[in-house]
Amino acid sequence: MAKIPSSCYALCLSASIVINILLLTRQYWGWNQLSWSQTAAAEAEAVASISCSGHGRAFLDGMIVDGKPVCECNTCYQGPDCSEFISDCAANADGGDPLFLEPFWMLHPASSALLVAGWHRMSYIFNDHTYISQVLVNHIRKVHAIAKNAVTDGKYIVFGAGSTQLINAAVFALSSENSSYPTSVVATTPYYPLYKSQTDYFETSHFEFDGDTSLFKNNSEGLDVIEFVTSPNNPDGHLRKAVLQGPSVRTVYDHAYYWPYFTALPAPVDEDVMIFTISKLTGHAGSRFGWAIIKDEDVYERMVTYMSQAEMGVSRDAQLRALKLLDVMLKDDGREIFDFGYKRMTDRWKRLNQIISLSKRFNLQEISPQYCNFLNKIREPSPAYAWLKCEREQDTNCTAVLRAANIIGREGRVFNADSHHVRLSLLRSQDDFELLLYRLNELVTREYGAYHQSM
Amino acid sequence: MAKIPSSCYALCLSASIVINILLLTRQYWGWNQLSWSQTAAAEAEAVASISCSGHGRAFLDGMIVDGKPVCECNTCYQGPDCSEFISDCAANADGGDPLFLEPFWMLHPASSALLVAGWHRMSYIFNDHTYISQVLVNHIRKVHAIAKNAVTDGKYIVFGAGSTQLINAAVFALSSENSSYPTSVVATTPYYPLYKSQTDYFETSHFEFDGDTSLFKNNSEGLDVIEFVTSPNNPDGHLRKAVLQGPSVRTVYDHAYYWPYFTALPAPVDEDVMIFTISKLTGHAGSRFGWAIIKDEDVYERMVTYMSQAEMGVSRDAQLRALKLLDVMLKDDGREIFDFGYKRMTDRWKRLNQIISLSKRFNLQEISPQYCNFLNKIREPSPAYAWLKCEREQDTNCTAVLRAANIIGREGRVFNADSHHVRLSLLRSQDDFELLLYRLNELVTREYGAYHQSM
Numbered sequence: 042m043a044k045i046p047s048s049c050y051a052l053c054l055s056a057s058i059v060i061n062i063l064l065l066t067r068q069y070w071g072w073n074q075l076s077w078s079q080t081a082a083a084e085a086e087a088v089a090s091i092s093c094s095g096h097g098r099a100f101l102d103g104m105i106v107d108g109k110p111v112c113e114c115n116t117c118y119q120g121p122d123c124s125e126f127i128s129d130c131a132a133n134a135d136g137g138d139p140l141f142l143e144p145f146w147m148l149h150p151a152s153s154a155l156l157v158a159g160w161h162r163m164s165y166i167f168n169d170h171t172y173i174s175q176v177l178v179n180h181i182r183k184v185h186a187i188a189k190n191a192v193t194d195g196k197y198i199v200f201g202a203g204s205t206q207l208i209n210a211a212v213f214a215l216s217s218e219n220s221s222y223p224t225s226v227v228a229t230t231p232y233y234p235l236y237k238s239q240t241d242y243f244e245t246s247h248f249e250f251d252g253d254t255s256l257f258k259n260n261s262e263g264l265d266v267i268e269f270v271t272s273p274n275n276p277d278g279h280l281r282k283a284v285l286q287g288p289s290v291r292t293v294y295d296h297a298y299y300w301p302y303f304t305a306l307p308a309p310v311d312e313d314v315m316i317f318t319i320s321k322l323t324g325h326a327g328s329r330f331g332w333a334i335i336k337d338e339d340v341y342e343r344m345v346t347y348m349s350q351a352e353m354g355v356s357r358d359a360q361l362r363a364l365k366l367l368d369v370m371l372k373d374d375g376r377e378i379f380d381f382g383y384k385r386m387t388d389r390w391k392r393l394n395q396i397i398s399l400s401k402r403f404n405l406q407e408i409s410p411q412y413c414n415f416l417n418k419i420r421e422p423s424p425a426y427a428w429l430k431c432e433r434e435q436d437t438n439c440t441a442v443l444r445a446a447n448i449i450g451r452e453g454r455v456f457n458a459d460s461h462h463v464r465l466s467l468l469r470s471q472d473d474f475e476l477l478l479y480r481l482n483e484l485v486t487r488e489y490g491a492y493h494q495s496m
Numbered sequence: 497m498a499k500i501p502s503s504c505y506a507l508c509l510s511a512s513i514v515i516n517i518l519l520l521t522r523q524y525w526g527w528n529q530l531s532w533s534q535t536a537a538a539e540a541e542a543v544a545s546i547s548c549s550g551h552g553r554a555f556l557d558g559m560i561v562d563g564k565p566v567c568e569c570n571t572c573y574q575g576p577d578c579s580e581f582i583s584d585c586a587a588n589a590d591g592g593d594p595l596f597l598e599p600f601w602m603l604h605p606a607s608s609a610l611l612v613a614g615w616h617r618m619s620y621i622f623n624d625h626t627y628i629s630q631v632l633v634n635h636i637r638k639v640h641a642i643a644k645n646a647v648t649d650g651k652y653i654v655f656g657a658g659s660t661q662l663i664n665a666a667v668f669a670l671s672s673e674n675s676s677y678p679t680s681v682v683a684t685t686p687y688y689p690l691y692k693s694q695t696d697y698f699e700t701s702h703f704e705f706d707g708d709t710s711l712f713k714n715n716s717e718g719l720d721v722i723e724f725v726t727s728p729n730n731p732d733g734h735l736r737k738a739v740l741q742g743p744s745v746r747t748v749y750d751h752a753y754y755w756p757y758f759t760a761l762p763a764p765v766d767e768d769v770m771i772f773t774i775s776k777l778t779g780h781a782g783s784r785f786g787w788a789i790i791k792d793e794d795v796y797e798r799m800v801t802y803m804s805q806a807e808m809g810v811s812r813d814a815q816l817r818a819l820k821l822l823d824v825m826l827k828d829d830g831r832e833i834f835d836f837g838y839k840r841m842t843d844r845w846k847r848l849n850q851i852i853s854l855s856k857r858f859n860l861q862e863i864s865p866q867y868c869n870f871l872n873k874i875r876e877p878s879p880a881y882a883w884l885k886c887e888r889e890q891d892t893n894c895t896a897v898l899r900a901a902n903i904i905g906r907e908g909r910v911f912n913a914d915s916h917h918v919r920l921s922l923l924r925s926q927d928d929f930e931l932l933l934y935r936l937n938e939l940v941t942r943e944y945g946a947y948h949q950s951m
Contacts, residue, residue, distance in 0.1 A: 078606075103634065138620050151533075151536075154611045155536055155614075156611045156612075175559055176560075243698065257701060352661040357783060358782075
């Protein structure tokens with residue numbers, strides 16, 4: 042064997058030493074130079090790496106078995122890794138859990154991760170003596186600007202624990218304290234049931250829920266009224282305007298769904314009181330974070346008072362989380378997430394329509410294609426919910442008809458509508474949606490088969 | 497120069513290659529093997545490394561100047577690094593901001609850090625279809641067990657956005673819906689002002705705030721009453737028992753301060769409805785997280801309904817944060833944090849007493865040394881607040897007397913007491929406390945000087 046010359050050794054040694062120095066530098070001065078945050082980061086990555094077969098996920102605060110959190114499976118899946126489908130499981134199209142966006146965040150783990158230090162915002166107040174992060178307020182204004190869906194200039198922004206709490210805060214803020222009659226809270230059928238249940242629950246001598254707007258159309262007595270206008274509407278996805286007008290009418294616009302995923306955005310909305318929620322923007326229903334955009338200073342102050350009396354402002358942890366999520370959106374002007382969600386929701390609506398169009402027994406709401414200010418084009422509908430109708434007269438309980446076919450919807454009566462209607466949620470996880478389509482397909486195919494047999 | 501032999505090169509090269517391999521291994525397979533969590537971790541460490549001279553701190557969601565968050569200074573400090581003392585600044589002893597524990601968390605950055613993945617708990621519900629983390633419930637039970645301050649066995653636990661929200665939830669849950677009179681909500685003077693302000697604000701036909709318990713001592717008519725018992729009491733730190741008894745009386749124990757920092761714990765409390773908050777346990781007032789321990793299933797269900805109607809449960813981000821903080825406490829049976837806080841609070845009370853004992857004009861509440869079940873010994877008092885009295889008859893506005901000496905306290909009238917009393921907060925930051933002592937010392941020294949001059 043030829044002897045390797047010293048010069049060759051010297052060269053290799055030099056190269057090796059350079060690599061050592063580079064590695065050391067990288068380790069101690071580069072990205073990897075982490076100290077106290079390492080354990081938390083490693084913990085989170087370990088939990089994220091637990092495989093749940095795409096039908097579930099493990100959480101940092103999940104139940105621990107054998108020293109590590111276990112998979113939490115999507116509805117209808119089970120087993121340690123969620124790989125077993127529960128064959129007779131009902132398709133759940135009930136609640137409005139916005140998990141259609143969960144895969145988006147899983148695709149963006151780095152930009153959406155958040156490390157909270159143990160001493161983060163322990164105080165009751167921010168540095169400006171409020172309960173509201175002004176940095177987050179600025180982010181919210183920017184998100185509306187890029188979505189082109191709402192005018193925030195010159196308006197106040199107040200936070201609440203989801204739109205849920207802001208709805209009640211608005212009722213307190215807008216109801217008249219000087220009138221001898223309680224202010225009537227109303228909405229147009231079909232309407233989101235919380236307006237009634239929450240207003241009933243918290244009823245004071247200053248307000249009460251009084252049902253449908255139609256009863257107040259000829260409000261000649263000038264009674265104080267708060268009208269909730271949900272646009273696009275939950276359950277039917279239609280863009281809505283206020284029905285009632287006049288000096289004694291206050292309108293609250295619930296714009297939870299006024300985002301590119303769910304509707305055309307004909308123009309930026311510019312109302313006196315508008316409510317939004319992160320639940321239907323980033324999909325983080327669990328964070329319980331929403332905001333109201335308020336024109337009038339006095340109304341704003343009253344809503345701040347509500348939040349102060351109710352719970353001394355929204356959790357700073359929820360505010361920090363919201364900031365991080367909106368930060369991700371702002372980095373590319375929201376193009377990626379809006380595009381992701383829009384494609385997913387239009388695809389779902391199209392596939393649902395294909396099935397229901399084969400049926401004579403069932404029908405879906407019609408939403409016309411409309412120009413969208415954000416997409417800069419006329420777009421097809423993609424509502425958050427299907428507002429399904431059982432067309433047969435004898436199907437007096439449409440919910441039960443679906444339930445018999447192993448589909449869980451939310452009955453029309455909950456929305457003050459008739460029982461020929463059922464709301465089917467389209468914004469849940471892909472697993473839930475696929476099973477819904479599968480069960481609906483079975484149902485419609487049976488109808489079709491029965492039709493052919495009867496011929 | 498002597499030529500280095502090949503064998504020496506070979507040896508050095510081998511050693512260098514081994515080091516290369518070790519470094520690479522460490523980087524890619526060891527602790528440093530972090531991928532998507534790295535950016536967030538580095539961001540948090542960068543913010544934590546911003547120096548604010550020990551008189552402030554920078555936050556991840558702070559205002560950004562020149563690309564990085566700026567220091568947020570403690571009261572009375574300013575400048576880019578909070579190093580400038582504002583000489584004529586008033587000592588703030590007003591609110592109950594529990595920042596005395598902030599240094600504890602800064603001393604434990606690794607164990608208290610939390611990395612939240614972008615897709616963490618997006619759903620409205622936990623896997624068991626509730627709004628409440630059972631893992632956190634278990635942690636809360638364990639914390640009470642190690643503090644030996646409350647019996648949780650066989651009881652239900654419900655979460656709220658701080659004790660603030662739970663107070664209102666308890667009023668809703670316990671007020672009678674079937675009575676022709678509204679249930680009276682009462683407390684014994686001096687009492688925490690929120691009981692009145694919040695109950696007034698949310699007043700329904702089922703309850704109203706009716707002032708001091710004394711008015712109901714001879715409740716011969718059996719009127720429905722909810723009595724708030726704050727033990728130890730805010731503002732005066734005394735351990736309290738219920739004043740009212742009888743079949744129509746419901747008692748809510750606000751035990752926010754029933755922790756080793758603030759009081760002797762004579763025995764584990766074991767009441768029907770008990771409220772606690774993380775604000776006075778870990779010091780995280782900003783997280784807005786509290787819990788109620790409930791004996792009766794029906795009352796528990798009613799409080800769950802309140803939380804559901806009010807905001808669909810407490811933010812999962814706040815729940816996750818609470819879990820991480822309690823996790824740190826559980827690791828050493830709470831010894832370190834309880835010891836840290838107890839020492840700090842007893843030291844503060846001692847030093848305050850030394851100053852006030854020199855004065856004839858001012859007096860502090862007396863709290864007797866008492867046996868503590870947790871410390872297993874008789875302990876000196878260390879209340880969260882000083883309940884200061886201006887003894888001179890002409891000092892009819894004690895708050896103004898202190899204000900003139902550049903001290904901000906909370907006036908006695910706020911607690912339904914007389915204006916000879918002022919509450920001074922002792923659980924704020926060390927800076928706030930030191931300035932309070934300094935200003936009080938000035939005030940007492942002037943009194944002493946005046947006394948000697950008049951001799």
